Amino acid sequence: MAAETWRAAEIYNGAIAAWAISAAWEVGALDELSTARQLDAAEFAERNGLDTAATVGMFRALAAVGAVHRDGTVVTPAAGFDDICQARSFIHWLSRGCAELFRQMPTSLVTGNRTGQYYTRDAAAIAYACREINEICFDPAYWPAVERLGAGLTAVADLGCGSGGRVMELLHRYPAARGIGIDIAPAPLEVARKEAASAGLADRAVFVEGNVLDLTPRPEFADVELLTCFMMGHDFWPADRCAATLRRLRECFPAARRFLLGDTARTVGISDAELPIFTLGYELGHDLMGATIPTLSEWESVFVGSGWTLLRTSPAAMVTNAVIFELE
Numbered sequence: 001m002a003a004e005t006w007r008a009a010e011i012y013n014g015a016i017a018a019w020a021i022s023a024a025w026e027v028g029a030l031d032e033l034s035t036a037r038q039l040d041a042a043e044f045a046e047r048n049g050l051d052t053a054a055t056v057g058m059f060r061a062l063a064a065v066g067a068v069h070r071d072g073t074v075v076t077p078a079a080g081f082d083d084i085c086q087a088r089s090f091i092h093w094l095s096r097g098c099a100e101l102f103r104q105m106p107t108s109l110v111t112g113n114r115t116g117q118y119y120t121r122d123a124a125a126i127a128y129a130c131r132e133i134n135e136i137c138f139d140p141a142y143w144p145a146v147e148r149l150g151a152g153l154t155a156v157a158d159l160g161c162g163s164g165g166r167v168m169e170l171l172h173r174y175p176a177a178r179g180i181g182i183d184i185a186p187a188p189l190e191v192a193r194k195e196a197a198s199a200g201l202a203d204r205a206v207f208v209e210g211n212v213l214d215l216t217p218r219p220e221f222a223d224v225e226l227l228t229c230f231m232m233g234h235d236f237w238p239a240d241r242c243a244a245t246l247r248r249l250r251e252c253f254p255a256a257r258r259f260l261l262g263d264t265a266r267t268v269g270i271s272d273a274e275l276p277i278f279t280l281g282y283e284l285g286h287d288l289m290g291a292t293i294p295t296l297s298e299w300e301s302v303f304v305g306s307g308w309t310l311l312r313t314s315p316a317a318m319v320t321n322a323v324i325f326e327l328e
Helices: 003-026 029-036 041-047 052-064 081-097 099-103 105-109 123-147 165-173 186-198 239-252 279-288 296-302
Strands: 068-071 074-077 155-159 178-183 205-209 226-230 258-264 310-315 322-327
Touching: 003 029, 003 052, 003 081, 029 074, 029 081, 041 052, 052 068, 052 074, 081 099, 081 123, 081 279, 099 105, 099 279, 105 279, 123 165, 123 186, 123 226, 123 258, 123 310, 123 322, 155 165, 165 178, 165 186, 165 205, 165 226, 178 186, 186 205, 239 296, 296 310
Parallel strands: 155 178, 155 226, 178 205, 226 258
Antiparallel strands: 068 074, 258 322, 310 322
C-alpha cells in the first residue's frame, strides 16, 4: 500500500478511535481494563447494559490505533494503551466537547457567517474532560500555590467552575472554608450541585450562574480570600477587555489575597509537524470561535495596572505553554 494511502487510513481510523476512546472512558471500560489488564467485551457489554456488537466494535476501533489487542471479544492493553489513557481527557474535550464546533468548520470559515453565537460546543462534556485535565496538568503546581497562603483559608471562589471539582477539592482540604463556584453554563452547574449534595458539601458550597466577564460585587464575594480560574482566562481577552475584567474582579473580591489563574497560552516557534497533543485543537478551535489566545508575554504585559501583581509563573504538566499565574 502506498504511503499516501496508508496515511489517509491512519487519519480516518484515528478519527473514529477518538470517538471510541471517549466512549470507552465514559462507560468505564478504560478504567476497568487499566486495573484488570484484560476483559471480555461481550461480558462487559452484558454487565453494563450495552449492545454487544457495538461494544466489540468500539474495542476494534481502539485496536486499530494500537491502544489494545483484541482476540475475538477478549481485549488486553497494547503498547499504546497507557499513553492513550493519560491523554483520554484531551481526546474527550475534542471529540465530545467540541465535536459540533469542528463539524461546522466550513461554515465558520466564512466571514459572513461569523456573527452572533454562530458555533456550538457541549459545555457538560467539556466540564467532564476539564476536570481530569485540571488534575493531571495544573494540580501539581496548583496545590503548592494554595499552601503558600497558609492553613487558615475560610472562603474561596472559582471562576468558570464547570462541574465544581476544584471548589469541592478545596472544601475537603479546608473543612472550615466555604466555596463559591461561578459559571455561565447551567448544565455543569446542575452537575456541581448534585455532586456537592452527594459529598455532604451542600451547606458549604454555592454554585452561581453568571458571566465572569461582567460580575458585580455581591455580599457573598466580600470575604473571599482565594480566587481561582482555570482554563478560561483566555475568554477575558482581547487585551482591553482582559485588563477591565481583572480590575473588576479586584473590586468584586476586595479581600482576595491570591488569584491563581491557570491557562494555556498560544504557542510560538513550534513547527506544524511537531505540534503536541491538545495544542492544535485548542488553538484552531478558538480561532474558529473568533477567540483571542494570548502568548505568555502578552499575558504578562496585561497584568501591569490591573490591580494584581504577578508573583510567579509556574509551568503546568503535559500541555505546552500551560501555566499558573500566581497573582496578589
